[in-house]
Every structure is written in C-alpha cells, then in structure tokens.
Amino acid sequence: MGKPTGFMEYVRTENPYRDVQTRLKDYVDLHTAQPSDIRRCQAARCMDCGVPFCQSDFGCPLHNLIPEWNDLLYQGQDRAALDRLLMTAPFPEFTGRVCPALCEKACNLADDGVTNRDNELYLIETGFSNGWIQPRIPAARTGKRVAVAGSGPAGLAAADLLNQLGHDVTVIERADRPGGLLMYGIPNMKLPKEIVERRIHLMEAEGVSFLLNTSAAPDVTEKYDAVLLCCGSRKPRTLNVESIDAEGVHFAVDYLTAATRGVLTGEEPDITAGGKHVVVVGGGDTGNDCVGTALRQGALSVTQLEMMPKAPERRTAGNPWPEWPRVLRTDYGQMEAVAVQGADPRVYETTVKSIRVDASDRITALETVRLQKGIDGKLIFVPGSEKTLPCDLLLIAAGFIGCEEQTVRAFGLTADSRGRLLPEDGSHHLGGNLFSAGDMRNGQSLVVRALADGRAAARETDAFLQKNMK
Template sequence: MGKVTGFMEYERLEEGYKPVADRLKDYKEFVVTLDDGKAKIQAARCMDCGTPFCNSGCPVNNIIPDFNDLVYSGDWKNAITVLHSTNNFPEFTGRICPAPCEAACTVNVNGDAVGIKSIEHAIIDKAWAEGWVKPMPAKIKTGKKVAVVGSGPAGMAASQQLARAGHDVTLFEKNDRVGGLLRYGIPDFKMEKSHIDRRVEQMEAEGVKFRTGVLIGEMPKDSKITNWAKETMSAEQLKKDFDAVLLTGGSEQSRDLPVPGRDLEGIHFAMEFLPQQNKVNAGDKVKGQLRADGKHVIVIGGGDTGSDCVGTSTRHGAVNVTQFEVMPQPPEQENKPLVWPYWPLKMRTSSSHDESAEKGILAREFAISTKEFVGKGGKVTGLKTVNVEFKDGKLVEIPGTEKEYKADLVLLAMGFVNPTATVLDAFGVDKDGRGNAKATTDFDGGYATSVDKVFAAGDMRRGQSLVVWAIREGRQAARAVDEFLMGFSDLPR
C-alpha cells in the first residue's frame, strides 16, 4: 500500500454534514463529500492486511484495497475503473449503503474502520465531474431479446450488464419513473433522484429500452400501495415476445399491525407516506398528500424506513415524533472480538434522528409493543402500549407498564414481507415459504425459476434487503441469463 503505517498515523475522517437548520429547509442532500486531500488520508489508513475481509464483507465484493491504494496515489481514473468492475452504481451505495465492508475492516478489530464508503462516494462523484462515466454499448449484438420486470437497483444492474453483453433489453416499470424503491422509497435528502436519471441516460445510450407505467399482471385489489401504471401486459405476452424474462421487482408488501383500531383514519404504511413526498419533490401534484405538519407522529419500526419517516416528518413540521422498536435497546458499542467481521448489533443513530433530536421533538422507545389504536370520530387520536421483554426465547408483556401515547399520524415501518404476489402468480412461478420467487444462486442454473426462461433476482427472490445486495443479484442474474441464451457468458459473476 502507499502508506503502510497509515492506519497508525491517521484517524478516521468522517464526511461532513450541512448544519441542521440549513438542511431542514429542503429535501436536498446534505452530506459533504471528502475532498481529494482528505480522501487520500482516509485511503492511507488501509493497512495492507493480507486477507482483506472488507472484500467479502461487501456483497458486491468491491476490490477495496486496490481502489484505496489508487486514491492514495492520486490515480482517480483507474480507481473508478476498479470500482465499476464490481459495482454498476457506486453513487447509490456510496450514499445509502450501511457499509458492511467497514464492519469487516481489519482496522475495525480494535480501532475505527477505514472510511470505505466515504472513499467510494468521493471516487464516483469525481468520476462524474471529470466526465469519466461514459456509455459502454456492446460492439456485437446477439439478436436475443430480454425483458426485465422492475427497475430498482437489481433490475437496473441486470439490464446494464445484459445490454453490454449485446442483448436487446427492455426494462418494464409499473410506476411513472424508473428507479423502483430507490425512486419512491428513499427520501431525496438521502439520495437525490438526479443520480438515477443520469444512469438512465447512460443505459439508454447503451441500448436499454425503458417502458414506464406498464404493470405486468394485475395489482392486488386490497393493496394500499399507490400504483401509477397506465397499461398492463400479461405474462404470456412477455414470454412470447422475449427470449428470456428476469423478474426484479421489490419486496413491497408491508408488514401490517392487526390490532384493534387499525382501521382508524390516520394510520398508514410508510410506503404510502414516503413516495408521496418524493413525487412532490419531483414536481408532481399529489392530491390529499399525507403530511405531518403540526401533528404528533408515531413511527412504529426502528429500522431505516422508520428513520426515513422521522426525517420526512421533521421536514414537514411535526410537533413531535416518537419512534417505537419492539426489540430491546442494543448496546452502544458492539463486542468486536465476538462479532467481527460480521455485521454487529449496536445502537445506531441516523442523521434523521440527530435532526429531530436537535429540534427537541424526537423520542425513541425500545422494547415496546402496540396493543390498540384509539380514536374519535373515526380518526386516530392515540395508541395504547405495553413494554415487553424476552423470556424463554419469546417476547412477553411486562405487567404494569401500560401507557397511552397521543397520535395524529401513525406510520407503520415494520419491514416488508414479500413481493407483490400477483406478479409471481401471473408467471406461475413456485414460491418459497416467505412468498418470494423460488430460485437458487447456484452457478449451474442459478436464478432460474420453475418456469422455463423466467428468472428472478433481488428482493423478489431473496426478500427485503439492501441496495448493494440487489446490485449483486442483478449482476449475477444477468450472467445466468446470458449463459442461458448463449451457452456461455463472459460477464463477471
């Protein structure tokens, strides 16, 4: 490495944030990327450990020591080449990935991990600024046609890989814009949608055709997810028109909370709330938009989606925001000798939590369960809770801990259970026990479903997961489809 002793000489450098008062005025990104000098110092901390656990900790297996060394040497152009060799969209992961690579970093055993995510962010932003990210159209066309259903990160990654292999790719999306949950699930203040738009331009130049507003199959009649499809297409038609079909839709069926009072007005899934604000940010008019202005907001669910609801509610002007988590509060610091190099359970505070806390409107409650929603005139006014604890491997209620919270808006952010069933039903593919498309990741026949020439990847196959896992599965599925069509594949797996 360029600086063998760098990890002993330099401390971890964090990306900066704009002041809370400034960033709450809009929905723009507020992270300040490392400049060249700071990125070089951060890259110098990579310790040439011999066995880079960061590579295996990263789902797309980024070649992290190599691009760290190139950044330290000032060779940014080769750094983006190395980064792109494993990751189609580092501007997505450099912004919203939780960075399991850093948890696996060898420096993290008894110190602070190398800021891998911040270096990745710096590399791709510099690459776009310098004009190094260009279309890579295939030199030879195969004449094979592939349909990809779902334009989230898995679908985008697969489509780009297949187009570069020479296939004619059409990417179908039921919503009015490309991006899936990247577009309508992740708030703009975490990732502005211009990053998606310029990748779409690149992919179009590489030959990918995008068809938005097209729903494959039928939308469930009881779904509360807003659907903007303008037309439908049958699975039979897709299989007839294309040589292969790859299903890459997201896991959109939200986990519900079927307790008394659930039907009261003012109780909504997070994925009813978040997409509306993104559409407004894009310039659309949303009739009857769900807003938190002047309201007492309860967010049920302690994960990333819940945090996004906190950040959006704060920007709306909520009176207060209370976030519930049914699990006990995790420790402030993980037991590194026990868990390294795996992803640790520890207390995590997001930028959205910091914003709301600084405004004095946030409360986070752990080991708490909702017993009942209460209301007046058909509208929710509060909810009743009880504290819980683990006993004999089960969560049980603690007598005498009942409490009632005031609530004008309740947002359910408890994760997602499976993809929209009708898409899978339309193709007649077998499902696993969780309602996902049943397909393996084996080298031989990987990502193939029970239906001939129909494949599945991303959340639709593995269930709710990270963007970086979706990119990995999209890339691997593209190789599987290419091999199915051509008998071999030169695409990386």
C-alpha cells in the same frame, strides 16, 4: 499498498453531515463532500492488509477490489482507481451514498475502518464531473430480447450487464419513474433523485429501454427470450390491532413515496406529517427515514416505537469482528429528532396495543404497551404498562413479508414460505425462460446485495441465452 504508516498518521474522517437546523429546512443531500487531499489521506489508511475481509462476503457482496482502488486513489491516479472500482461496482453513486458500508466494519482497522464509502463516492463523482463516465455502447448485438421486470437496484444492475453483453433489454416498471426503492422509498436527502435519473439517462443512451406505468405479466413479456423478475419484497408487515384501516394510518413506503413525489413535483404530498403528532412503528432504517421526513414536513412530535431492547454500545462476545456490529446506531433522522425535540425519539420494547379513532374513523391516539420475553421466548405484553400517546399519523415501518402475490401468480409461480422466489437449487432460474433476483428472490435486504444478485442473475440469464443461440 497505501502509505505504510497511513493508518497511524491519519484519523478516520467521514464526509460531514450538514448542520442539522439547516438541513431540516430542505431535502438536499445530508452530507457535504471533502476535497481530494482529504480523500487521499483517507485512502492512505488502507494497508492492503493481506486479509482483506472488506472484499469478502462479510464486507462486500460485490467483492469490490477495495485495497487496489484505495491504493490508486492515494497515489492520485483517480481515473485508474475508478476503472478498478467499476470492474465490480455497477453504480457507485448509489452505494457511495446509501450503503451501510459492511466493508468498513469488516476492515482490519475494525471500528475505525477506512472510509471506503466516501472514497467510492469521491471516485464516481470525480468521474462524472470530469466527463470520464460516457455511454458504453456494446460492440455487437446478439438479437436476443430480455425483459427485466422491476427497475430497483437488482433490475437496473441486471439490465446494465445484460445490455453490455449485447442483449436487447427492456426494463418494465409499474411506477411512473424508474429506480424502485432508490426512487420511491429512500428519501431525497439520502439519495437525491437527480442522481438516479442521471444513471437512467446513461443506461438509455447505452441502449436499455424503459417501459413505465406497466405491470409485468405474461401477456406483456411473451415476446421476450428471457424474463428476469426483480419486483422486490414489497408486501409490508402490518399490525394486528383493530382500526388498522383508520384514516391517518399508513405503511412507511406509501408515506415516503408520497413525500418524494411532493419533493419532485413541488406539490403538497397526499400524506403529510405537517402539524401532526406522528408515531412510527419500527426502529430500523425505514423508520428512521420516516422520522427525518416527518421532521422536515413540520411534525408537531415524532415518536419511534421499537419492539426490541436497546442495542449495546459495544460489540458483544457473540458478535465478533469482522461481522457487522449489532450495536446502537443513531442515524440522521434520530439525530435530527434530538436536535428538535431534545431527546432520542426511540422508545424500546414497546408496541401498539390499540388505536383510538374519532367519529369519522380518523386516528387520534394510540395505547402503547411494553414488551418482555415470555417463558417460550416469545414477546408478551407487560401488564399495567399501557400508556396513551396522541397520534394523528401512524406510520408502519415493521418490515416486509415477501413479494406481492399478484405478480407471482400472474407468472404461474409459487413463492416459498418466506414470500421469496428462491429456486431450491440456489440458482436464479425459475424454469422455462424465467429468472428472479434481488429482494424478490432473497427477501428485503440492502441495495448492495440487490446489485450483486442482479448481476449474478444476469450472468445466468446470459448463459441460458447463449445456450439457446447455438
């Protein structure tokens, strides 16, 4: 185990955020790394406690061997620690940056948990900078061809494992760059795009092919022995108000995609918050990413509307450890808004009642209204609580309602009532040579869950191919 008294000697120390005013001027990584001696002290806090909920379903969908690699990290055996991490984690450079770290909240140190995410990031970046991460070329090829549709974390994780198992893998991606929401969704300051590209280049060197600007459909995939659909849960939830199609109203992912494209090309994005009053509908992580991006683009003001009440500061009795704590979280974008605007941008229990437009059908303002629970538990408008907010850019970050129908239909499939391709037997096999994984199978979730599900689907696809090889 780490140091027996480590958790008493060392306080939890996370990779610090860069200064708010400095980071608001760029799209560079939000955090700075800490030196190896700090990481060793942090790893020393892990007690190999005997009840490692950090590795359980609550803590880590990938079931990372967290106490084992923390111990090796504490002992200065970075390479062995990295090898142990890579046994279960395909892309620690992604999860080490964007994972909400369920494992840290499931840690026996409870709300003062071990900094597993920063430790993981230290290990993988040390591996890259020391040249320990090299292409792993499979010893033999099976001659079986697999198409993976969609290059988000689920598709990449599946492609990686299937390739390592010796199959010839082609990832078919509709967008112009691979990565799914890792590329076009999660902003550059949270996950720099050169980190995504570094992994793609490594996978190419290992033998995975990427076919970009191509929509997966049966005529494209017919020559493959198995097809794994990882096309995400990309259908956004909209608002049921008039003038929702007005100019200046956009879904969050379209806005964030344009912003990242602008960062990558140096060109002005098609949609920008510069010089505008911005309202973001949705108080979750996607909404927070919109807030941080809008502030960087020079928004005049940013307001974030949240339907639900403000979460409690501490866990309630119905939300015990080791469950994820449903408590108030103030993320980077909201912190930045406090620094720029002097107040938290979130307005709780409030939604949009109507959209005002000018003569050219351009949004100019919103009428907001407070919400409360009605007798049947459904949210209803509070009469007389209407307010007017100036708004030149309305960003809808209200979640996703399932996978896109055109892809599902193209393969002759039917999604369930929640828009998922989730086989009734709980497997990943849709019938014939078709499989599904990630958000397309489970609904919008987390990168770490998409990775774990992509690997699980790859194992089932491999078993199917093995059976057909005999």
